[in-house]
Amino acid sequence: METTQRTDQERAADRRRRELLEAADRVVLRDGPGASMNAIAAEAGITKPILYRHFGDKGGLYAALATRHTDALLDSLRAALDAPAERRERVEATLDTYLAAIEARPQVYRFLMHPAEGGQQGEGFDVGKHSAPLLRRMGEELAQVIEERLDLGPGGEQLARVWGHGIVGMMHAAGDWWLGERPCSRAELVRSLADLLWGRLAAAGDKVGSPGF
Amino acid sequence: METTQRTDQERAADRRRRELLEAADRVVLRDGPGASMNAIAAEAGITKPILYRHFGDKGGLYAALATRHTDALLDSLRAALDAPAERRERVEATLDTYLAAIEARPQVYRFLMHPAEGGQQGEGFDVGKHSAPLLRRMGEELAQVIEERLDLGPGGEQLARVWGHGIVGMMHAAGDWWLGERPCSRAELVRSLADLLWGRLAAAGDKVGSPGF
DNA sequence: AGCTACGGTTACCGCAGGTAACACTTTAGT
DNA sequence: ACTAAAGTGTTACCTGCGGTAACCGTAGCT
Structure with a gap:
C-alpha cells in the first residue's frame, strides 16, 4: 500500500x-x-x-541544526534550573552549564549565535526575521521559569521577560568575551556573574577619592 | 612644497x-x-x-563606520555614566541613552552588532578576530568606569571586567528583543533592567505552590 | 611638448548560494 | 516481460558579491 x-x-x-x-x-x-x-x-x-x-535553503539547514543544539542545550539548562537546591545554587549551576557547553564546542555555538544572514533584495521584507533564535528561545525559556517560580508582584510577567532576555544576554556576552580572552577560570566567572545578579553592584561602596563627586 | x-x-x-x-x-x-x-x-x-x-576591504569600511558610531555612542554613554547623580540614576540614564540610540537608528546598530563576518580559508587564522567590536569596546569601557569608581576589594579588576561585559550584554540583548517586540515603554524597560541589576532577583520571594521544592 | 600623479572607469576573477535539466536505479502496473 | 513512474544522484549552469587588474583622462610640473 x-x-x-x-x-x-x-x-x-x-x-x-x-x-x-x-x-x-x-x-x-x-x-x-x-x-x-x-x-x-x-x-x-x-x-x-x-x-x-x-x-x-541554507536557512533551513541552519534552522534544523540550530533546533537540534538548542533543544539539547535547553534541556540541560532546564535541568540545572529545576534542580532541588537554593536559588543561588541553581543560578550558578545554570550559568556553569551554559559556559561548559560553549567551552566544549565553541565553533558550533559561534555558528548558532552569529547567523551571518541578511541580504534579501526585494524591499518588502522585514529585517532580521529570525536573527539569533537561540538567544531568543533561551530568553523566553528563562522568562517562563522566572515567572513560574518567583513572586514579582503586579507586572511580574513583563518583568520576567525583560529579566529573561537580559540575563541570557549577560550570560552570552560574558561567555563570548571569556571564551576569547580566558581571563579566569569558569568557576570564577560563574561566581562573578552570580554576584552581579545578586546585587553586589548596588551594594559596593564608592572608591575613596572617586573623581567628579 | x-x-x-x-x-x-x-x-x-x-x-x-x-x-x-x-x-x-x-x-x-x-x-x-x-x-x-x-x-x-x-x-x-x-x-x-x-x-x-x-x-x-569591506572590513575596513565596517571598521571606519563602526568607529564613528561607536565613538559617538560611547561619548554619550560616558556622559551619562559620569553625571553628578546617585549611582542608580546614573545607571538608568546610561541604559536609557543606549536604548534611545538603538531606537533612533535600529538598522545602523543592527549592522554594527551583527557584523556577519567569518570565513577565512587558511587554517592558521584565529576565529572571530574582530567580531562585534562595539560590544567589546562598550564592555571594556564600562569595566574601566566600574573599576575606577567602585571599591570591589581584591580581584576587583577582573570582577569589573566581567561585570562590564555582562552588563553590556544584558543591555544589548534586552534592547534587541525590546526593539523587535516593543512590549513596553523605554522607561519601563530601563526600570526593569535597573531593578535586575539592583538585586531584585535575589530579593524576590518564591511563588506560593512553586513546584519541585 | 612630454612626463608623472591622481581620480575614475570598465571588465574581469573566484566563490558562494541556488537551480534546471539530465541520468541511473528501483519499484509497480498491465 | 515491457513499460511507466518515482526517487536518488549528478553535471552544468545562473546570479550576485567581494575584490582586483588594467586602462583612461586630466591636472600640473619641467
Missing part, C-alpha cells in the same frame, strides 16, 4: 536527514561559522542539490 | 572619506546590514574600486 511504502521512504529520508545533519555538524565544528554548502555536501559524500532538496 | 601639497591632498581625501562614510551610512540605514559595496558606491555616486582604495 501507499501508506507503508510512504512510511518506509520517510524513515529512510529521516535517516538520511540525520546523517546530513551530523555531517553538517562535523564540518561546522571544523570550519566554524560560514561553512559552505559545498563543504557540507562534500563531507556528507554527496552534492549540493541533495542538501537543498532536504532543507530548502 | 611637498608638505603643503600633501596636506591639501590629505584634506581632500579626508573630505572624500567623510562623504563616502555618510553615503555608507545612508545606505546602511536604508538597506540594513548586508548592504553591498556596490550599493554603497552607487549611493556615493562612484564605483567600487574607489571604496576599496579608501578603506582597503
Whole structure:
C-alpha cells in the first residue's frame, strides 16, 4: 500500500536527514561559522542539490541544526534550573552549564549565535526575521521559569521577560568575551556573574577619592 | 612644497572619506546590514574600486563606520555614566541613552552588532578576530568606569571586567528583543533592567505552590 | 611638448548560494 | 516481460558579491 511504502521512504529520508545533519555538524565544528554548502555536501559524500532538496535553503539547514543544539542545550539548562537546591545554587549551576557547553564546542555555538544572514533584495521584507533564535528561545525559556517560580508582584510577567532576555544576554556576552580572552577560570566567572545578579553592584561602596563627586 | 601639497591632498581625501562614510551610512540605514559595496558606491555616486582604495576591504569600511558610531555612542554613554547623580540614576540614564540610540537608528546598530563576518580559508587564522567590536569596546569601557569608581576589594579588576561585559550584554540583548517586540515603554524597560541589576532577583520571594521544592 | 600623479572607469576573477535539466536505479502496473 | 513512474544522484549552469587588474583622462610640473 501507499501508506507503508510512504512510511518506509520517510524513515529512510529521516535517516538520511540525520546523517546530513551530523555531517553538517562535523564540518561546522571544523570550519566554524560560514561553512559552505559545498563543504557540507562534500563531507556528507554527496552534492549540493541533495542538501537543498532536504532543507530548502541554507536557512533551513541552519534552522534544523540550530533546533537540534538548542533543544539539547535547553534541556540541560532546564535541568540545572529545576534542580532541588537554593536559588543561588541553581543560578550558578545554570550559568556553569551554559559556559561548559560553549567551552566544549565553541565553533558550533559561534555558528548558532552569529547567523551571518541578511541580504534579501526585494524591499518588502522585514529585517532580521529570525536573527539569533537561540538567544531568543533561551530568553523566553528563562522568562517562563522566572515567572513560574518567583513572586514579582503586579507586572511580574513583563518583568520576567525583560529579566529573561537580559540575563541570557549577560550570560552570552560574558561567555563570548571569556571564551576569547580566558581571563579566569569558569568557576570564577560563574561566581562573578552570580554576584552581579545578586546585587553586589548596588551594594559596593564608592572608591575613596572617586573623581567628579 | 611637498608638505603643503600633501596636506591639501590629505584634506581632500579626508573630505572624500567623510562623504563616502555618510553615503555608507545612508545606505546602511536604508538597506540594513548586508548592504553591498556596490550599493554603497552607487549611493556615493562612484564605483567600487574607489571604496576599496579608501578603506582597503569591506572590513575596513565596517571598521571606519563602526568607529564613528561607536565613538559617538560611547561619548554619550560616558556622559551619562559620569553625571553628578546617585549611582542608580546614573545607571538608568546610561541604559536609557543606549536604548534611545538603538531606537533612533535600529538598522545602523543592527549592522554594527551583527557584523556577519567569518570565513577565512587558511587554517592558521584565529576565529572571530574582530567580531562585534562595539560590544567589546562598550564592555571594556564600562569595566574601566566600574573599576575606577567602585571599591570591589581584591580581584576587583577582573570582577569589573566581567561585570562590564555582562552588563553590556544584558543591555544589548534586552534592547534587541525590546526593539523587535516593543512590549513596553523605554522607561519601563530601563526600570526593569535597573531593578535586575539592583538585586531584585535575589530579593524576590518564591511563588506560593512553586513546584519541585 | 612630454612626463608623472591622481581620480575614475570598465571588465574581469573566484566563490558562494541556488537551480534546471539530465541520468541511473528501483519499484509497480498491465 | 515491457513499460511507466518515482526517487536518488549528478553535471552544468545562473546570479550576485567581494575584490582586483588594467586602462583612461586630466591636472600640473619641467
